[in-house]
Amino acid sequence: MNKARYVVTGGFGALGRAIGDALLASGAQAALVDQAPAAAGLPAGALACGGADLCDPHAARRCIDGVAERFGGLDGIVNVAGGFAWESVEHGDIATWDRMYAMNVRTTLLASQAALPHLLRQGRGRIVNIGAMAAGRAQAGMGAYAAAKSGVARLTEAMAEELLARGVTVNAILPGIIDTPANRAAMPDADTSRWVAPAALAEVVLFLLSDASAAVTGALLPVMARGLD
Template identity: 55%
Template sequence: MNGKVIVITGASGALGKVVVEAALARGSKIAAIDHAATTIPATADQLHLGGVDLSDADQALKTINAAAAHFGRLDALINIAGAFSFETVAEGDPKTWQRLYAINVLTALNASRAAIPHLTTSGEGRIVNIGAMGALQAGAGMGPYAASKAGVHRLTEALAAELKGKVTVNAVLPSTIDTPANRRDMPQADFSKWVTPDELANVILFLASDEASAVTGALLPVSGRV
């Protein structure tokens, strides 16, 4: 992946940080986008764009175009921006459904739409989305999250069909990721069975690499040791 220009959304999160570092270690140039503000200065290899609401199509377009202008091209987009909430249908807040749809689906949709012209020009364009194993069959309390991640799955499939032969589009479907937040929320769980951010980053970057040129439309489970 040496020299490839990769846009990573949700770059300051637990998974995003690991993917950024892993991509840089492989010689990639990174445009790191996040909703959180940043003061990290731009360099030849890194551009940090903070305070961006990717659920807003205009902001997404402006930000993706700024990344392309900085590096001269884009080769891959990794849509990590997302959120989780555990609420039952009967007792939860309907606004949670709207919030998770905006953060999980619209961010990926808007970033992808903005990046398509640049990725098509690249000739080796890649889009990698983050789905969820929990969206394949939702359990109690998983309704709003699973519904939004199922939307990411369908977005992935539709984009893969529309861009076939031009840009590959795939999604990873992790089970529980071993993050500090998940350990805090599930202290009795067996953490050894969870997927580590490093393991997931390796799969994500494979799908963004030249080696995955024949893979598109895949929803790839990354289930750890469950």
């Protein structure tokens, strides 16, 4: 039986690496794509594709086409690439809004567009986007980020409707705060008990990539850490 073949954008970050680990453990092939250069600590057995500018349509297509050629096809893509910025609306810079849009929406759009010909060619596939709980309700200082993640949610819904009868499902997960070293460093005094672990998010992603999720499309799934026992 052929191994399933997936691309994970933002693959060198904490969540991308966790998803790569989970995919490899499930027996799938995984290509981790990132703008950063490849570095130590990436999952053993993953195809590392560093230096990929997913904000550029031609670069995104070259990258995804290259992975599909290497794997002999593509079964799905997980769009993790994104970014966060805290900035008030009152004193904010429009450049922050442009940057949040580019990092979160543009990368998801262009990577998905690049993957679609490969998915549609075989008549089935999975697209999983990483959104955020902030897409539903923004808090102070999160206007640009929340607007961008809301864009990811609307993009997910639009793609799901467009591809409904063509064998490709499109869903998004909406994490709360992800328990990463970067977030712990940025919020040293925060209560981390309700933060969600990357490995827990990876399990939800695996479900959405699986055959068991074939009837699920256009879903925006909140993912939070469970309460303490």
